[in-house]
Amino acid sequence: MSDTLPTVVGLELEREFAERPNDDKPRQSRNDGPPRRPKRRRRRSRADNPMRGIVTGKADRFTIYALLILMAVLFAFPLYSAIVKSLEVNGIQNYVSLFTDPVGDVPIWQTYLNSLAVGAVHAAIVVTVSVTAGYAFSKLQFRGRELSFSAVLLFLAVPGIAILVPVYRITQELGLFNTYLGVGMPEAAITIPFGVLLMRNYGRNIGDSLIEAANLDGAGHFRIFWNIFVPLSRPAIINLMVLCFIWSLQDFLWPSFLFTDPSLTTAAQAVSTFSSALGRGAGDLARFNASLVVLAVPAVLFVVFGLRFIVNGLTTGSTKD
Amino acid sequence: MTIREQPRPVLKRRTSRRSDWKVALVFLLPLFVMYGIYYLYSIGFLASTSTTKVSVTFFNSIDVGWRNYVQLLTDPVFIRSMVNNVLFACISIVAALTVAFFIATALATGVRAKRLFYLIFLLPALMPLSLVATIFGSMLTERTGVLNETLRAIGLGALAQPWLTQPGLAFAVVAVIFCYLIGLPIMYYTADLSALPTESLEAALLDGAGTFRIMRSIIYPMMRGTHITIVLSLLLGSFRSLEVVLFSTRGGPGQSTEIVGTYIYGFATSGGPTIGFVSAVSIIVLVIALVLSIAQMVITRPRKDMR
Numbered sequence: 001m002s003d004t005l006p007t008v009v010g011l012e013l014e015r016e017f018a019e020r021p022n023d024d025k026p027r028q029s030r031n032d033g034p035p036r037r038p039k040r041r042r043r044r045s046r047a048d049n050p051m052r053g054i055v056t057g058k059a060d061r062f063t064i065y066a067l068l069i070l071m072a073v074l075f076a077f078p079l080y081s082a083i084v085k086s087l088e089v090n091g092i093q094n095y096v097s098l099f100t101d102p103v104g105d106v107p108i109w110q111t112y113l114n115s116l117a118v119g120a121v122h123a124a125i126v127v128t129v130s131v132t133a134g135y136a137f138s139k140l141q142f143r144g145r146e147l148s149f150s151a152v153l154l155f156l157a158v159p160g161i162a163i164l165v166p167v168y169r170i171t172q173e174l175g176l177f178n179t180y181l182g183v184g185m186p187e188a189a190i191t192i193p194f195g196v197l198l199m200r201n202y203g204r205n206i207g208d209s210l211i212e213a214a215n216l217d218g219a220g221h222f223r224i225f226w227n228i229f230v231p232l233s234r235p236a237i238i239n240l241m242v243l244c245f246i247w248s249l250q251d252f253l254w255p256s257f258l259f260t261d262p263s264l265t266t267a268a269q270a271v272s273t274f275s276s277a278l279g280r281g282a283g284d285l286a287r288f289n290a291s292l293v294v295l296a297v298p299a300v301l302f303v304v305f306g307l308r309f310i311v312n313g314l315t316t317g318s319t320k321d
Numbered sequence: 322m323t324i325r326e327q328p329r330p331v332l333k334r335r336t337s338r339r340s341d342w343k344v345a346l347v348f349l350l351p352l353f354v355m356y357g358i359y360y361l362y363s364i365g366f367l368a369s370t371s372t373t374k375v376s377v378t379f380f381n382s383i384d385v386g387w388r389n390y391v392q393l394l395t396d397p398v399f400i401r402s403m404v405n406n407v408l409f410a411c412i413s414i415v416a417a418l419t420v421a422f423f424i425a426t427a428l429a430t431g432v433r434a435k436r437l438f439y440l441i442f443l444l445p446a447l448m449p450l451s452l453v454a455t456i457f458g459s460m461l462t463e464r465t466g467v468l469n470e471t472l473r474a475i476g477l478g479a480l481a482q483p484w485l486t487q488p489g490l491a492f493a494v495v496a497v498i499f500c501y502l503i504g505l506p507i508m509y510y511t512a513d514l515s516a517l518p519t520e521s522l523e524a525a526l527l528d529g530a531g532t533f534r535i536m537r538s539i540i541y542p543m544m545r546g547t548h549i550t551i552v553l554s555l556l557l558g559s560f561r562s563l564e565v566v567l568f569s570t571r572g573g574p575g576q577s578t579e580i581v582g583t584y585i586y587g588f589a590t591s592g593g594p595t596i597g598f599v600s601a602v603s604i605i606v607l608v609i610a611l612v613l614s615i616a617q618m619v620i621t622r623p624r625k626d627m628r
Contacts, residue, residue, distance in 0.1 A: 050429040051514060054522060060532035064427045071424065072441045075501070078453070079444075081460040081467035124356070142342035150618060152352070155360055157614045159560040161585050162606040164587055165370060165599055166363035166436040169379065189359035196352065223345045252451045252564050256591075268449035271568065275455065285465060292456055293627075300447040310447065314505065315512035 079296065085292035089283045094290035101288065104270075104277035105262035108294055110271040114180075115298070118255070119265060121184025123241045126195045128239060134199025137228050140221070141213060147290070149200065156193040160186065160253045171258050178261045183254045191247060196239055198316050202236035203229065239313030242306045249298055254258035267295050364607065371600035376593065389601035399602070402579040407493075409580065413499040417506035417551050422544070426508030426536050437480035446504025454568035457498050460567075462483055488577040491570045495578045498565050505558075506551045513547040514540070546621070553617045560606060581606055 055061050058149065086094055098108050136142075137149050160167075167186045176182030206229070214224050230237075252268040265273050274291045278284040302310070371389055375382035393399055423444055428435055445453055460467050461484035469481035486489050517540065525539050563582030565570055572579040572587065577588075585602050588595045 016552060029407040051403055051426070051517070052521075054535045055430045055532050057531070064430065064532070065432065067423070068427050068432065068438060072438060074326055075441050075445065078456045078460050078501070081471075082456045084467055085459065085465075089594075093345070106423075107574060129355055132348045132350075136345045136348035140341040140345045140348065142345045145345075145491045148349075152356070152617060155356070157557040157560075157610040157617070158360070159557075159582070159606060161561070161582050161611060162603045162610065163359065163363045164585065164594055165366070166366040167359065168377065169366060170358060170362070172379075186359065189355055192355055192437070220597050221341075221348075225348070246447055247459075250447070250449045252449065256614055268564075269452045270454045271334040271449070282465070288460060292452060292459070295452055296476065300440075300444065303444050303447050307439065307443065310579065311508045314508055315605055 007043050008203050021096045021188075023024060032049075034070045036176055041108070053101055054120060066203075079293075082289045082292050082296075086286055086293050088286040088289075090286065096293065097287065098294060103291060104265075104268065104273045106265045106273065108262065108270070110297070111265050111267045112298055114264055115249045115266040115268070117180045118183050118187065118251075120189045121180050122191065123244035125184060125188035126191045126244050127240060129192050130195030130199045131230060131233065131237060132225075133196045134203045134233070135202040135225050137196065138203030138206070139224075139229065141210075149196075152193055152196050154193075156197065158190065158193075163189075163254070167254070167307055168257060176258070178259055178264055179262075183251075183258050183266075184248070186254050186258075187251055188244075198236060198240055198313060199233065200221035202233055222288065229267055235312070236316060239309045239316065242302075242309035243313045246299075246302050246310065249302070267298060270295060338444050346525060364604075367600045367603050367607070370597055373597040375596050377589075377596050383598070385597065386503065389598045393598065393601050393605070396407050398576050398579060399599070401576065402581050402584040405578060406559050406580045406582075407556075409496055409562075410498045410556045412496045413503065413559070414552050414555050415502045416500035417555060418548060421503040421506035421551075422510055422541065423536070425507045425514060426540060429511065429514045430532075442507055443504040446502045449465050450502070450564035451568045453501065454498055454565050457494065457501075458485065458569045461494060461502055479517060486574050488574055489579050491574055495566055495570060498569060499559070499562070502562075502565075505554065509551055509554075510544065513544055517543065549620055553620070556614055556618075557610065560610065599623070 007013045014082045055064065082239055087096075090097070102108065133152070137145060163186070167189075171182050171186075174182070176185070194211075210228055210232075211224055214228055219227070248266075250268055251266070252271075255264070255269045256272070259269070262273070271292065274288055357370070370382075372384060372386055373382040374385050374389075387465070424438075428438055461469075463481075463483045463486065466484070468484070469560065472478060472481045473503060482490055484494050521539055522535065522545070525535050560581055562580065563586055564582050566578055566583045567586060570578045572583045585599055585606070588599045588602070
């Protein structure tokens with residue numbers, strides 16, 4: 001249990017955490033004398049997680065649990081309500097029928113695949129642009145580097161809706177309506193400022209010694225980039241990719257304007273497709289809620305299996321949204 | 322900012338490697354292409370379109386000068402949606418600085434089932450916003466919604482409300498959804514907590530300070546940098562939260578819960594010759610986003626240098 005925090009928190013933070021001088025008492029006392037077992041255990045967990053120590057009394061611990069559980073119930077209520085509603089009228093049959101008798105013009109599993117395909121394009125573009133730019137901004141020396149980096153970050157906060165009109169125009173000009181590329185590119189454009197920030201922050205923490213050694217060996221920048229920088233930034237690249245996939249999964253704006261072919265409907269878009277395809281009767285409402293629950297599944301899987309990458313990525317990049 | 326602070330040897334190397342700019346140009350080329358298309362071209366296109374009256378086909382555009390901007394800035398609905406936008410952002414900021422801080426701190430003190438708690442609290446922020454808002458909308462429907470059904474079932478039927486159709490309540494509902502999405506602040510606090518210096522905690526413990534006292538008086542002030550990051554990111558995020566309103570109240574009833582995102586969306590999907598007008602709104606939103614970005618850079622810079 002005590003190792004959950006370092007797993008959740010970023011790689012660098014983990015390192016920072018480990019490198020902190022051993023001046024806190026519990027950690028040092030762990031080594032002296034033959035400690036009795038239970039005592040040792042307690043001390044150890046304290047040392048791993050200094051925050052653990054701040055809960056001193058039983059009453060405090062109880063209050064913390066009570067408040068956390070209360071909030072967890074409130075937070076879980078909407079999803080619970082969707083599940084309750086989804087089982088009305090026909091029970092589990094509501095779920096089965098989603099797969100055997102698709103709602104609207106698109107099978108529900110197809111919406112996952114569409115989101116995934118858009119996510120792949122999104123991730124490929126973001127990673128290519130961010131890793132190359134991240135290398136330039138962290139490992140190359142040129143005049144105006146910090147200035148141009150600041151210029152890149154200016155666009156960190158641009159909301160997609162603000163460039164809706166030109167993106168529509170660009171997609172028209174390039175003939176990219178109803179293509180994964182057509183949606184993946186504007187998504188990437190919105191993510192790139194963040195990606196560059198993340199890769200540059202990560203790149204700055206990669207030591208120069210390896211690069212200098214390679215430089216002395218006569219390796220050019222392209223070899224250094226490909227054989228040293230890219231492999232060393234792999235953790236950051238993975239975080240970035242996971243984030244791209246989850247943002248594609250969440251994105252409603254671009255698919256809703258740039259996909260007109262129903263078979264391309266993405267998961268986030270399907271919510272409105274299903275809502276208009278189903279009536280307002282009790283049976284339809286139940287089926288609609290079942291579809292909402294099914295559409296939430298990928299996000300749940302992402303959080304269960306990818307939370308570490310998401311948190312690492314978001315906190316290394318320090319700001320997004 | 323960093324070059325000036327670097328020690329001498331580095332400075333010397335820098336001068337000897339100045340030719341890097343050619344290589345840098347190659348490495349930055351993909352970035353230039355994407356920025357060129359989606360930001361530079363976009364802004365130019367918006368600026369030129371914003372003074373015209375044109376439909377989405379972009380044919381037969383009529384030059385109307387500044388009229389779009391005048392119309393926009395005198396439209397009470399636009400002002401309203403701007404104000405709403407900021408209000409919702411402020412409400413979510415308050416929730417983040419209190420509830421999210423508490424959740425992150427409490428979970429860092431080594432509670433049981435921590436992963437389950439993280440799942441519950443972070444999931445909403447990682448699901449499609451359209452889905453979250455729709456679930457709220459469905460849950461709060463007056464006749465068939467689970468909330469009213471539950472209230473009736475436990476004998477509190479008097480509390481059942483037309484949540485989505487009464488202006489004040491609908492506003493509260495949207496505010497609640499914004500607060501529901503505080504997963505990101507929780508992540509920021511969790512990350513910052515793990516890098517917390519332990520000395521001051523131990524000193525406070527020796528002084529006999531209680532848990533909540535330590536949280537409030539010791540840990541909270543130490544997270545100043547994170548607070549600022551969160552305030553700015555939520556303020557900016559509110560401009561991206563089109564779906565929150567679109568899928569719960571659709572901006573209604575009347576236009577009482579409209580935000581900038583739904584305002585643009587409404588005009589963009591209306592099908593009329595509104596694209597020039599939409600471009601003018603977009604320019605205003607872009608200016609706000611850029612100003613907030615600059616503010617963010619200026620405010621967070623000293624903190625980064627300190628670290």
